[in-house]
Amino acid sequence: MRYGGQGRRDPATTAVADVSLDVAPGEVLALLGPSGCGKSSLLRAVAGLEPVASGTVAFVGHDLAGVPVHRRGFGLMFQEGQLFPHRDVAGNVAYGLAGRPRAERDARVRELLDVVGLAGYEHRPVATLSGGERQRVALARSLAPRPRLLLLDEPLSALDRGLRERLAQDLRDALRATGTTAVFVTHDHDEAFTVADRVAVMDAGRLLQVAPPEELWRAPASRRVAQFLGYQAFVPLDALSAAQRAAVTRDGAGTTSGVVAVGPxxxxxxxxxxxxxxxxxxxxxxxxxxxxxxxxxxxxxxxxxxxx
Amino acid sequence: MLPLGVSAVTVGFGFLITLDRPLGIDVDLRTSGLLVPIAQAVVAIPLVVRTVLPTLRAIDPRLREAAATLGAAPGRVFRTVDAPIAARSLGLAVGFAFAVSLGEFGATSFLARPDTATLPVVIFRLIGRPGAENYGMALAASVVLALLTATVMLLAERLRGDRPGGEF
Incomplete structure (x- = not known):
């Protein structure tokens, strides 16, 4: 999966520029960035919901330009779930399974409701579900047709903190259990670190750093990345004594230029x-x-x- | 909205003078029984549009996008997302249109033929004739008309239910 150097242009603005990202099969990549940094636009461009002004979105070597949304085989999960209000839970989950035999469809719905921890909810109207349950149903619905790639657009942002942390864990388990390749957009770094194998930090439409969570946390590539991760104090190395430098740098006191970021x-x-x-x-x-x-x-x- | 703004009398009169050869087709609509339903439809269409359009507009575009990412082609999106959500307001709109057509007088009085009058036209004619019997019949017909309209509107309101995000 590759989308290289793409930009999305509105009449006056470019939401995303010079972003080049590869996602390996089975990998969960988090796109992390502040609100309005262009991560959602990027996701929508990959899904085919936004036109790409330049650059390509490709899947296993095939350029997807001109492939309509419903033929891409990419799932998309929204922040508010966007469940179909006139269908019950099973009807929602089965939406992407149209055209398959009824028995197979029912079995798949049961299997997925089991994965998201909502077994037995088949015939509940969606209006009676809580926020967390809705998101679980939305996840089951987008996983049901076995998407080649699942795009998640801040799926947990509308939930309260405790629920969000629990669901982030469940989300990771569900993605693991189904072996789904996924791109996960969020502005919450804890969430990104919980769910993703690799984290891509974006700001103002540009990609700042792509790294596994531990590495990102240990060595942010720039001050902007560090700030976004929650580092708050920045101390120039040359302002420290040799002993202090030895304590905070990996090569002892050898490095004298640079900045030490102090975490929360x-x-x-x-x-x-x-x-x-x-x-x-x-x-x-x-x-x-x-x-x-x-x-x-x-x-x-x-x-x-x-x-x- | 134009048909609502234009007097129904004008619509009826206009139909009378223009529909002898509609669109060049050699059918004299003026003598056909179809003319009254057509005129009533013209009068009722704004109400239908006013009732259904807000519901269609209120559908979150992301709901359609969600359907598309689940593999639904545009036709299926319309069939499975827009249509079911609009269906209820369409039922309400049909009720409205029926009630309005039932009581429509302006255009119908121009176009109704003596042998196939509508209820309001009959009432008008009865009142125009002398005699207590005719007067009584007009009263009775008015009660029937009022009851019918009320029933239809009640049914339509019922059909609409108390769904959140309803129109009106």
């Missing part, structure tokens, strides 16, 4: 009680706020506001 939990106040006192550490304490089981402390150091 990179610096911690140890001891002295759970909450840092306003005057702990270098710099002036500004405010503290509880965050996920720990206290977060904002401080001003060298004139810049930094979060610890």
């Amino acid at each position: 939990r990179g610096l911690r106040v140890v001891g002295r009680g759970a909450t840092p006192a306003p005057r702990t550490g270098p710099g002036t304490g500004r405010r503290t706020a509880p965050a996920r089981g720990a206290a977060r402390w904002w401080a001003a150091c060298s004139g810049a506001a930094r979060r610890r």
